[in-house]
Structures are given as C-alpha cells and as structure tokens.
Amino acid sequence: MLPYWSAEISPAVTGGGRVLVVAHGNSLRALVKHLDGLSDGEVEELEIPPARPLVYEFDGGTEPARRYRLGRG
Secondary structure, eight states: OHHHIIIIIHHHHHTTOOOOOOOOHHHHHHHHHHHHTOOHHHHHTOOOOTTOOEEEEESSSSSEEEEEEOSOO
16 A cells, blocks of 8 residues: 555645545555554554545645544444
C-alpha cells in the first residue's frame, strides 16, 4: 500500500485532487497506520467497518488535517 500511496495517491492529494481508495481491510489498515502514525499494537486493534467511508481532509500537503466517518452509527 505504501508504494501506491507514494506513487499515486499522495501526488493526487497534493495536486488538489479527490481520491477514493477502495481496498481490502488489511490494505486500508496499512494506509491508516501510515496516515495516523499508529503503532503496530494500535493498528491491530483498529476496526474498519464495511460500508462506512473514512474521510481524510489534508492540510494542503500529505498531513491529515481532519478525519471522520460518513454515515450513522
């Protein structure tokens, strides 16, 4: 996931684009670990529920400024 982040997602984000990432839970955990600076232990406890999009807004670069889930519950 991190090579894809570096090669594709990060340049799109820094260029002002909107990116939708759809992937397997473990791939998403790797990306969230990187973006949120989670430890190995923290990411093992991370639950990524299906059909509940996780939205990141960035600071103009690649640092998350805001993170939230869409939907209820």
